[in-house]
Amino acid sequence: MSELHPGARALIDAAKRGEASLPSDARARVHRSVLRRAVAVGAAVATTSTASAVSKAAALVATLSSPFAIPGVVSVVAGVAFLVLRAGSVPQGPPRPDPATPTHSIAHVVRSAPSPIPPTDATPVPPAPAQEPAPAALAPPLSGATPPSKPVVFAARLPPNLAAQSRTVAAAAVLSAGPAAVAIEPPATSLADEPLHSAPAATTLAPGLRTAPAAADLAGDLDRLRQVHAALRGGRSEAALSLLDREGKGLEAGPLAEEAQGARISALCQLGRLADARAATARFVATWPASPLALRLRGGCEALGANSKPEGD
Amino acid sequence: MTPIETPMASYPLGVETRSDAHSDPHSDPRSPPVIAAQARVDAGPQPLTFDSVYHSYAPFVWRNARRLGVSHGAVEDVMQEVFLVVYRRLPDFEERTPLTPLTPLTSMRAWLSAILIRVVRAHRRQARRKDGAGENVPPSPEPDTLIDRRSPSPLEAAERDEAVQELYAILSRMNEERREVLVLSELEELSAPEIAQALQVNVNTVSWRLRTARHEFERMVLKRRAVEARSAR
Numbered sequence: 001m002s003e004l005h006p007g008a009r010a011l012i013d014a015a016k017r018g019e020a021s022l023p024s025d026a027r028a029r030v031h032r033s034v035l036r037r038a039v040a041v042g043a044a045v046a047t048t049s050t051a052s053a054v055s056k057a058a059a060l061v062a063t064l065s066s067p068f069a070i071p072g073v074v075s076v077v078a079g080v081a082f083l084v085l086r087a088g089s090v091p092q093g094p095p096r097p098d099p100a101t102p103t104h105s106i107a108h109v110v111r112s113a114p115s116p117i118p119p120t121d122a123t124p125v126p127p128a129p130a131q132e133p134a135p136a137a138l139a140p141p142l143s144g145a146t147p148p149s150k151p152v153v154f155a156a157r158l159p160p161n162l163a164a165q166s167r168t169v170a171a172a173a174v175l176s177a178g179p180a181a182v183a184i185e186p187p188a189t190s191l192a193d194e195p196l197h198s199a200p201a202a203t204t205l206a207p208g209l210r211t212a213p214a215a216a217d218l219a220g221d222l223d224r225l226r227q228v229h230a231a232l233r234g235g236r237s238e239a240a241l242s243l244l245d246r247e248g249k250g251l252e253a254g255p256l257a258e259e260a261q262g263a264r265i266s267a268l269c270q271l272g273r274l275a276d277a278r279a280a281t282a283r284f285v286a287t288w289p290a291s292p293l294a295l296r297l298r299g300g301c302e303a304l305g306a307n308s309k310p311e312g313d
Numbered sequence: 314m315t316p317i318e319t320p321m322a323s324y325p326l327g328v329e330t331r332s333d334a335h336s337d338p339h340s341d342p343r344s345p346p347v348i349a350a351q352a353r354v355d356a357g358p359q360p361l362t363f364d365s366v367y368h369s370y371a372p373f374v375w376r377n378a379r380r381l382g383v384s385h386g387a388v389e390d391v392m393q394e395v396f397l398v399v400y401r402r403l404p405d406f407e408e409r410t411p412l413t414p415l416t417p418l419t420s421m422r423a424w425l426s427a428i429l430i431r432v433v434r435a436h437r438r439q440a441r442r443k444d445g446a447g448e449n450v451p452p453s454p455e456p457d458t459l460i461d462r463r464s465p466s467p468l469e470a471a472e473r474d475e476a477v478q479e480l481y482a483i484l485s486r487m488n489e490e491r492r493e494v495l496v497l498s499e500l501e502e503l504s505a506p507e508i509a510q511a512l513q514v515n516v517n518t519v520s521w522r523l524r525t526a527r528h529e530f531e532r533m534v535l536k537r538r539a540v541e542a543r544s545a546r
Contacts, residue, residue: 004499005531007538012499015480018473022375030389031367034396 221256228263237270258284262293269301277301363400370425371396373501377426380496381433382485387440394432399425426497426511434489483533491526498523499530 004012224247231240244251244264251260261284268277281297288294371392378391406424484492490512497503497511508523509516 004527005534008527008531008534009499011476011480011534014473014476016500018470018477019376019379022372026375026389026392027368027371030371030392030396031364033389033393034367034400035363037393037397038400 221251221254221260224251225256225259225263228260228267232263232266232270235270237267240267241271258288258291258293261287262297265297274301361403363396363403366399366403366421367396370421373422374425374429377429377496377501378433380481380484380500381429381492383433383436387436391429391432391436394436395425395428398428398432402428420507420510422501422503423507423510426501426503426507427513430493430511437489479534479537483530483537486533487526487529490522491529494519494522495526495530499527 224243228240228243228247228251231237231243240263244260244267251257252264254260261280265277265280265284268274268280278300281300284291284297285294374392374395375388378388378395379385383391406421484496487495493512494508497508498505503511505516505519505523508519512519512522514522
């Protein structure tokens, strides 16, 4: 119940009717940027918690995302996911007729990207009404890129017989962050604290990639790749490999072929099939000689594992 | 479930729709908020994901950032910071909020306001440091970016333009604390407990601050009216 003077009230009411609403391009742009930054942090946390390795992992995510960051594809995924989410959340907001419904799986991919940070952060959320202001406690939420205090080290979950391969598994964890970063933003030069309005709008779609089926295919590929990475991360290299074999045609011939091949090499390394890994690496390097991932793969399984040495190792 | 894949826990969005309908005056009028909310309730609890929160509340955060004096050029950065915090804290938010039908609406807006207020204050401090200027640099209203250009008739559009510009000009001249409380109360119609949560002060402080804010705002409106009347003569 307002106690404002009627004249003042009238001004507020008139102004509220005339205020500009959030431009849809800004809405999509901020959404992408937030997810990209969140994923960058999440990927770093997933690998290790040491400061140096965090930056290393973030850099790896950046390099992983760049080679196959086909701007159009990425924009389609992010854009369509945005549309689908809006279409899918009709009860929360005004219904907007949207033809993008066939691409529902895209939303799933982006939503379920392996990025959420474990809710174990020691810093408090904004206090309840009864709580007094606590200036020291207010600072953490402002630094959006601060890694949570409790790291996740995948190697710890490995069966003992795989302990020797823990480095490779951790590397796979880093690899798994790749598609998430890719799905969210085109070529990422700096994954942290990039001022949003200085970034390109990323709304231009490559010709031929504007259609929903293309986006749906890519979404499917991303989903499959995510499953592969989940298997790798869980130390289920055989499962990852069989998934790749089963989905090979679609995945390793599509826009994410490079990623899929990288995952295959990781799986082969995990399984100790070094000769196969070498052969796959040779094929990879021949196909994508300029890929930053190729630089790492050239070092063989050892180099791949050394990229993400788990904490305390 | 691996820790990294911990989903945002389930949580009913409940009548949140009301806030969105309220928040976006340009939204599709074919969506009666109450009916939509009822449909949502009937459909059972929906998971509260970052995306659902983002798409429901992005307009809320955006317009209040502008009202609190964030410039057009910086508002997207501020939104990014706010929603990064939301992304990280959403599971905590769920844990600490009781699952009653009404709390999602109220506490979500209060929670977002709390984050927004902190981000805006930090942003303002940073901008002051960068400028090397004094403490009270009024934010520029930038009229062209404030106004909805889709107004129906030229006359109505002109009146609205004027009101929007006037409101933002007044807000920009208000004391920061009083501006915050006025925006949350008079423009967003948050309750006193919600505002107390957002500003992290007690309810009595909110009441007192709101009284002075209303007084300051009214005084400035009346002053402008007097100036207009004098110049019209």
